[in-house]
Amino acid sequence: MEKSEWEIAWSDYLSVGVPEMDDEHRQFIARVNDLNKAIIESEDKATVERMMGLMLMEAAHHFWHEEELLARWKYPETAAHTAKHAELTAQFERVMKEFALSDISFVWAIKGLHLKQLLVEHLLKEDMKYRDFLRPQGAPS
């Protein structure tokens, strides 16, 4: 399997211009890469489950942290953004439940890829909106 097909590399275009958010996004991308690697290398189910659990926990923390900051910056789309996070969390939980009921298989690799896609899309579409909102004001303190 080509490495590049599965891995997301961090680069500047993913930056929202807020160092603490960039750090969490970077960490998150590393987790998604680890998870996909574990799935394609057919790690045992307990390992993959543990990684997913960790990712879900970190995602919940990141979403909460981001929502806190958005509210502090008086970002006008805070409520809509919060709703998107809730949707993503629900999707995550669904995938975890499905996973608990099945064996690691090709289907799992697809699910792993799909989760990754959802998260990256959120970063590129939704998180970038607050980057654009903050940009004229300079980086917040």
Ligand SMILES: [Fe+2]
């Ligand atoms: Fe977000």
Ligand SMILES: [Fe+2]
């Ligand atoms: Fe985010």
